[in-house]
Amino acid sequence: MTKIWTIGELLQWTQQFFVQKGIDSARLDAEILLAHVLRKERIYLYSHYDEPMNPQELSVYRDMVKQRAGRLSVAHILGRKAFMGMDFCVNRDVLVPRPETELLVETILEQAGRDGAVSVLDIGTGSGAVILSILQYMPQACGSGVDISPQALAVAKKNGAALQLSERVTWIESDIVSGVSPQVFDWIVSNPPYLTQADMEQLEPEVRYDPPQALFGGTDGLDIYRRMAEECWSYLKQDGFFAVEIGAGQANEVIAVFTHTGMYGHVRTVKDYGGIERVILFTRKG
Structure with a gap:
């Protein structure tokens, strides 16, 4: 029986x-x-x-x-992931939003205040979780999410529509800012690929289902930070803010990447709940 x-x-x-x-x-x-x-x-x-x-x-x-x-993640199996109190569609074309990335959004909300009519540029938007969360909690804000992957942007667009935020966000296919028309933003934000070559060789099985280009940041994990520091400066308003998520142990190196250009000042570094330095906030100096 x-x-x-x-x-x-x-x-x-x-x-x-x-x-x-x-x-x-x-x-x-x-x-x-x-x-x-x-x-x-x-x-x-x-x-x-x-x-x-x-x-x-x-x-x-x-x-x-x-x-x-x-070892396919629960998020991939269900096709959705909770982030900042909302559900986001995910698939293998985008990085599954991590809980620690909520600290990136929270840092921006704390610094900018929730009533600000600010403009935001999200570099490497993936599922759109970061910029859409910012717009959800800042009803007067607007912005653009850029990604090199058209497949990722299709997911982000779907999430924007589901959250009824499509009128306040523009999706742009772009390698960093190469495809973004000349303009300036109050905020630039990014959770870029920051894993090193050694990190990639020791990935948890679940993470191997995420797109490699959303994970690998070059041999030392800092390739995208170097490019953003050089290429994004002209897109940030004077005294505007640049917030980035970083990997464990990368704080000093990322701070040096930005400040050594002479174009950014280090505002503060924020630790996550595990005591790991996770978010760095810079401002444009001039």
Whole structure:
């Protein structure tokens, strides 16, 4: 006879299976995937622990479990990722937004205030999560998101439409600012590729599904910072701000890249909740 699986039994089995596959967030991932299949909140699983699963639900869930066991991220499986209290569509054409990148957005909101009618240029926008979050929390702001990948821009455009922000954002296919018409912005922001060659060789299995060009920053991880420091200066208003996310241990080097041009002043460096220097804020000097 075919076994009848209850929600509780299925969660237990999946958790053990994921642990065997080396997945650290085994229980959480099992719950998120099962809740998605059932179209319920996770709390529902615990109040319906003995509820049996039907064959169709089991089939869909089984396929998701296989994908996760192959170390495809939950975000990629579901096609969405929560960021700054919103859901963003993601796929393999864009970097999945990381929780630490929320600090980049929060730093800008703190510095600019939420009432400012500022203009923002987001370099390497990917899914659009950063600039769209800024615009969502700053209702008078507007801006442009640029990316070298047309596939990434298609995802960003979809997210902008879903959040009803299309009228306040322009999407531009561009290698840094090469495709951006001459203009100046109050803010330039970027979460650029900053992984080193050594980092790329030690990637977690899930990260290997992200586009390499959104991860690899050259041998020392600083290639894009060097280009942005030189190429973006004329796009930033005098006394405007440039905010960048950085990798662990890169703060001093990135500060040197920008300040040695003589065009930027270092305002402050912000640590994430793990105590890692994660965001650097500069201002244009002249």
